[in-house]
Amino acid sequence: MKTFDIEQYSRRIVESKPSQRVSWLIDATRENMLVKNEKAPDPPSVLNEKTGKLPVIIRKAMAERAKLSCAPVGIWDKQVFAGCFTLREERIVNTYALPEFAYPEEQKEGEKYGFGIYSMFGHISPDYKRLLKLGTDGIRKMAAEQLKTAEDETARAFLQAVLISLEGLEIYASRHVDMLLAKSEAEEDPVRRQELLRTAAALGRVPRYPASSFFEACQSAWLLHLALQLTDNYLALGRPDQYLYPYLEKDLKENRITVEEAQELTDLYMLKFNERSQDNEVAAEMMDLEMEQQKQEKKWEERKLYDIGQQRYNVRDTIDAINHWNQNVMIGGCIPETGEDATNLMTVMMLESFRRMRMTNPVLSVRLSGQTPDYLKRQTAITLKTGGGLPALYNDETVIKGYQKFGVDLEDARDYANNGCWECILPGKTDFYFIKLNALKCMEWALNHGRCHIDGKQEVPDQGDVSEITDFEALYKRVLDNFKIVMEGAAAHMVETQHLRSIVAPVPLLSAFLEGPVEKGKDMTQMGARFILGGTIAEGISHVIDSLCAIRRVVFQEKYCTMTELADAIDHNFEGNEKLRNKLDSCPKYGANEEEADEIGVRLTHDYAELMMEIDGKYPEMKFMPGIGTFSWYIAVGNGTGASADGRLAAEPVASNFSPSKGAMTKGITGALLSFSKMNLDVMPLGSPLDLGMAGQYVQGEEGTKRLVGLMDTFTQLGGNLLTISVADSETLRDAQKHPENYKDLRVRMGGWSAYFTMLSKEQQEHHIKKSESGFF
Numbered sequence: 001m002k003t004f005d006i007e008q009y010s011r012r013i014v015e016s017k018p019s020q021r022v023s024w025l026i027d028a029t030r031e032n033m034l035v036k037n038e039k040a041p042d043p044p045s046v047l048n049e050k051t052g053k054l055p056v057i058i059r060k061a062m063a064e065r066a067k068l069s070c071a072p073v074g075i076w077d078k079q080v081f082a083g084c085f086t087l088r089e090e091r092i093v094n095t096y097a098l099p100e101f102a103y104p105e106e107q108k109e110g111e112k113y114g115f116g117i118y119s120m121f122g123h124i125s126p127d128y129k130r131l132l133k134l135g136t137d138g139i140r141k142m143a144a145e146q147l148k149t150a151e152d153e154t155a156r157a158f159l160q161a162v163l164i165s166l167e168g169l170e171i172y173a174s175r176h177v178d179m180l181l182a183k184s185e186a187e188e189d190p191v192r193r194q195e196l197l198r199t200a201a202a203l204g205r206v207p208r209y210p211a212s213s214f215f216e217a218c219q220s221a222w223l224l225h226l227a228l229q230l231t232d233n234y235l236a237l238g239r240p241d242q243y244l245y246p247y248l249e250k251d252l253k254e255n256r257i258t259v260e261e262a263q264e265l266t267d268l269y270m271l272k273f274n275e276r277s278q279d280n281e282v283a284a285e286m287m288d289l290e291m292e293q294q295k296q297e298k299k300w301e302e303r304k305l306y307d308i309g310q311q312r313y314n315v316r317d318t319i320d321a322i323n324h325w326n327q328n329v330m331i332g333g334c335i336p337e338t339g340e341d342a343t344n345l346m347t348v349m350m351l352e353s354f355r356r357m358r359m360t361n362p363v364l365s366v367r368l369s370g371q372t373p374d375y376l377k378r379q380t381a382i383t384l385k386t387g388g389g390l391p392a393l394y395n396d397e398t399v400i401k402g403y404q405k406f407g408v409d410l411e412d413a414r415d416y417a418n419n420g421c422w423e424c425i426l427p428g429k430t431d432f433y434f435i436k437l438n439a440l441k442c443m444e445w446a447l448n449h450g451r452c453h454i455d456g457k458q459e460v461p462d463q464g465d466v467s468e469i470t471d472f473e474a475l476y477k478r479v480l481d482n483f484k485i486v487m488e489g490a491a492a493h494m495v496e497t498q499h500l501r502s503i504v505a506p507v508p509l510l511s512a513f514l515e516g517p518v519e520k521g522k523d524m525t526q527m528g529a530r531f532i533l534g535g536t537i538a539e540g541i542s543h544v545i546d547s548l549c550a551i552r553r554v555v556f557q558e559k560y561c562t563m564t565e566l567a568d569a570i571d572h573n574f575e576g577n578e579k580l581r582n583k584l585d586s587c588p589k590y591g592a593n594e595e596e597a598d599e600i601g602v603r604l605t606h607d608y609a610e611l612m613m614e615i616d617g618k619y620p621e622m623k624f625m626p627g628i629g630t631f632s633w634y635i636a637v638g639n640g641t642g643a644s645a646d647g648r649l650a651a652e653p654v655a656s657n658f659s660p661s662k663g664a665m666t667k668g669i670t671g672a673l674l675s676f677s678k679m680n681l682d683v684m685p686l687g688s689p690l691d692l693g694m695a696g697q698y699v700q701g702e703e704g705t706k707r708l709v710g711l712m713d714t715f716t717q718l719g720g721n722l723l724t725i726s727v728a729d730s731e732t733l734r735d736a737q738k739h740p741e742n743y744k745d746l747r748v749r750m751g752g753w754s755a756y757f758t759m760l761s762k763e764q765q766e767h768h769i770k771k772s773e774s775g776f777f
Helices: 006-013 020-032 056-070 104-111 128-149 153-186 190-205 214-230 240-253 259-274 280-285 289-301 315-320 345-357 374-384 396-405 439-447 472-503 541-557 563-571 578-585 595-618 634-639 668-677 701-718 730-738 762-776
Strands: 328-332 363-368 392-395 417-419 423-425 430-438 531-539 623-628 690-694 722-727 747-749 754-756
Touching: 006 345, 006 374, 020 259, 020 345, 056 153, 056 214, 056 472, 104 472, 128 153, 128 214, 128 240, 153 190, 153 214, 190 214, 214 240, 214 259, 240 259, 240 328, 240 345, 259 345, 280 315, 289 315, 315 634, 315 762, 328 345, 345 363, 345 374, 363 374, 363 701, 374 701, 392 396, 392 701, 396 423, 423 430, 430 439, 430 472, 439 472, 439 531, 439 541, 439 563, 472 531, 472 541, 472 595, 531 595, 541 563, 541 578, 541 595, 563 578, 595 623, 595 668, 634 762, 668 690, 668 701, 701 722, 722 747, 730 762
Parallel strands: 328 363, 363 392, 430 531, 531 623, 690 722
Antiparallel strands: 328 417, 392 722, 417 423, 747 754
């Protein structure tokens, strides 16, 4: 291959259109969203007299193997990569249901600690590089060698389970080979026949053996991802531009593929992540909505302080998230060993594929730094202009520094990716779990005897009457003490229970593709991963900053009212106290670069991180880190929280992630970035996204592209850590409500992922419209 100009390709490709094949599949994917497919039958139980006395981890591996031995196999017409969650022609959709493998008494034991057979948290990224380099055959040899010297029964059971699970993945591949060969025999089109035979040949080699070409690498990575999804492991994909590019580079050098062919393959690979997408109304028809709502209400009523959070979910949240499966992809960044920029042709191709598709999966993110090439920033800006708040933007300098401050080596920190929604993790080597800290509830408890305003439940110890709060420092101490109660309790809970997941929810297939478990002879759920990471994600921080600022000014500086009068007004949701509410609402707020509010934010984020560092030093079993965010649950967080001292009414949505509250951005995007960048972001290694928006009219043409690039540069130069930019406006959103058929690819950011606007619940749609009308965009 001749010397290739990647910059020229990046600038040229954004003006091009996908191939006819890709265009057809994009349309087919959208059409398939409207189809009510039949669910594949549940696989049979693996429990019998012969298996009953085996360790649960071996039975789980047998269940994984059984699932992969019977799950329907297929390939979409015109696709070249086999393996489908939804089989389009057959009108069948697979499920994550596993064969029964745990006895009722085992499940009951797991329930004591909050775990069930589907307690795989999902916020993990497997080691795809290991898969492509070793294949299942190489990993099998590793496990077999470890098994020879394993001294305890637990290690032997785990390693035997790995061998069984790997066999299941190989069976799944061979079943696809049989299917493809049968299809090729029936295929009349000679070109399509050869395509099917090519895919069959690839799956005859991978994932069993190391990938030997770009095509095999993509097929192998996809099949593992699908197998994990089918066995209830909703997982991220790490940095595919880094682990796929060596195979593309080799093929190009040896003239086995053209750049145009590689782009089409990349488009087809990226489209695979959308094959299971469903229209929300179609999905709702397949659900028992009343039962789902009852389940969510029961969850709220029985909530514990150390549950995943204090959100008051309802069926709306389930349906709105119907197309989110934690399929995160991170591109760009730096090379771990050298720190040099890692942008390559695969980076550019994946970014272009995402622009072309205008879909919601995979959840794409781009790592930026001072050494990111201008052409990649320009291409990222052009992609952002298509809407949906993707790709999300990460600042290498700040994120890497955060990991180092919590004791992670530089080379490991440089290899970070994300998972689930946006949380930063180290792919292929991390077992991750977090608990959400509703920071606004910490304020609520301080003013309401430790009780929830919504239902009166006593959630933390009573700190005394508000009349005893005689100055700002006393109030601040109460709030921070509540932070500490939740954080310390959450950390202790995680340390005490994480290893107990193995009672009913071991993950031998996933563990085979992580650094640590096979080497240690321990399943991931037995604390076998190299990094075992826990943390808290603080919700509603913006409102806490605003509330503290408002109380300091209105109560303690201006003495406009007493703490008792303020608490009474909050208790009554400001009914009859509009004047006080307006007074509170008019105080300085985070997000407008106002020192009075920002200094409180700087102090609060510093103290939050310090608390986490103390906890991290207390537990050698796990590493604990902080983050700030709401994910997509800003409505649910608000629904579970009473009125607040910043003027927010009870049950109103909170600001998404670490964004300013509604109406706070009086100094525009620049003011928001300036406030955000002050907030000790280099000690928030899990992330703390600032979600911004821009109306489409401001980003039109080349000038608009330059404006977005300038915003990216400002973000990195100021030291932000995570930024999302949504391009939309209220007029477009309103018109999409009236004419949804004209806006099939209109997407909006949901805090941690993107959704099709026209498929969202009316409540979510109105929330996005109000956010844009309030001057957020």
